[in-house]
Amino acid sequence: MEFDLIHRHFKTPFGPLARANADTVLLGIGDDCAALQISPGQNLFTSTDTLVEGVHFFSDDAPRTTGWKALACNLSDLAASGATPLGFTLNLSLPEVDETWLAGFSAGLLEVATRFNCPLVGGDTTSAGLNTLKTVSITVFGQAAASHRGFNRGHAKADEGIWVSGTPGLARLGLLLEYQKRGRLAECCRGAELQKVQALLAVLPEHLVRQAVSRLEMPVPRIELGLMLHGLASACLDLSDGLSGDLAHVLKASEVAAVLSQTSLESIWRHLWPEIDQHADVAGLLKTLIAQTLKGGDDFELCWTAHPRHRDAIQSLGAGLHCVGIIEQGSGLWLRTPGEERKRISGTSYNHFAESKN
Template identity: 75%
Template sequence: MEFDLIHRYFKTPFGGLAQANPDTVLFGIGDDCATLRLAPDFHLFTSTDTLVEGVHFFSDDPPRVTGWKALASNLSDLAASGASPLGFTLNLSLPEIDENWLAGFSAGLLDIATRFNCPLVGGDTTSAGSNPLKTLSITVFGQAPASHLGFNRAHAKIGEEVWLSGTPGLARLGLLLEYQRRGRLEQLCKGNELPQVQALLAAMPAQLRQIAVSQLGMPVPRIELGLQLRGLASACLDLSDGLSGDLAHISSASEVSAILFQSSLESMWRKLWPEIDQQANAAGLLKILLEQTLAGGDDFELCWTAHPNRHDAIQSLKAGLHCVGVIEPGSGIWLQSQGASRERVSSCSFNHFAEIQN
């Protein structure tokens, strides 16, 4: 049964992608070990993530979305390292055989694997026994020239700028919308935050709602951007646990402080939601947006530091890149208002699905 499932949902549908990469995948699914070939003078990069049902995804999430996101989170780690994908392995622990779920999951996984030319090269499928929850574990492999050692979190330097891709916080809005749809919005709100969040969601235009839900379920890893940042960025990571919490990793490792400019973060949101200034409570909406940006997660956008003389080169790479802060002596994450006053930001990241109970 196990081998039949592997052939039907993984070896057969993914076979073409492996065959399209004969110089990289020497042996894939079907042997005890996969064999991958690195390009000459390249280094190997690898990352592993595990997703547990009820913790990282809802039990009733579309399986195609779950498949996409499972690989996207790993590919995002390669992007944050400036590495290009080689292939990945998949481990599945299932409480029962659900053919419909497996078909959808496999389809979503194949969609993103094909998009980023990252073939499935091996893995394992096993019973979860008495555990009623699915567990998915993916290990991804990538490569980069030996001259590129990645973007070490300890390499941020005083005077460098802080950059973001996309609009961090969008996935958090998607999660709030999902909880609202389920009638459980209060579970994600602290203290008197609920009415503020309700007002924010009510003000969001329909198109922004769709973008937020898509960002939560099917984020697009910034592989191309990561490659372009070679030679430009110093420290870099992907935003999986929230801007304040993730940026704190750079701050701590580099023994510096990161100053985020409130005006720059607000400008970032205005570009995506230009109508927000027409709202009666625009200032209040921007305030709650910034709070979600700092504490939210699962956007899988990139956050990096770079010397100011790289500013124009980075800005020319593509649209949707935002310079939002600066690295200074000290420690921690700080938010600077237009009046130059600063407020220390908690670096505790929000764990999106810690409270999920399906």
């Protein structure tokens, strides 16, 4: 039964993509090991992530979006390293065989795999035993020129700009909306924060609601951007656990401090939601948005540091790239307000062992 399942939902639908990459995929699904041919003069990059039902995706999420997200969040790690995808393996632990769920999951997985030319080359499917929750583990493989060794988190330097792609915090809005839809908003924000979040969600325009939920469910890894940042970015990572928490990893590794600009972060939201300035409490809404931007995860946008001399080159790469702060000597993460006051940012990032479960 296991092999029929693998053949039906994975080997057959993913076969054409593997065959289209026959020069890279020497052995794939059905053999004891996958064999990948790395191009001459290339370094191998690999990353792995696990998604657990009830933690990383809701039990009633559409299986197609779960499949998409499972691979997309792994591909985002390759993007943050400046690597091109080669292939991936998939491990599934299931409480039961649900053909409808598997068909949808496989379709979403194939959709993102095809878009980024990343063939499925192997894996394992097993029973979860007494565990009633699905677990999805994916390992991706990529390559980059031997001259490129990735964007080391320890390479940020004082006076470099802090850049982000897209709209960090947008997926956090999507998560809050999904909790609200299920009547569970109080599980992820409490007290005064809950009231502020409720006030924000109540006035979100429909176009922003759609974008936020889409970003949460189907993030788009920034593979092309990661490649274009070769020679421009010093340190880089993807935003999976929130801007403040992820940037803190860079600061610790590089032994530097960072100052984020509240005005710059607000301008990103104003561009996406120009109608916000029509609200009487625009300042309060923006404050809540910035708080969620710092805290929220699952954006899978890129955040990187770069020397000031690269500013024009980065801006020429395309729209949606924003310089939101600066690296300084010292320690800690700070927010510079429009009045030039500095406020220390701490304890606002996503924590896998502290946040509410889905």
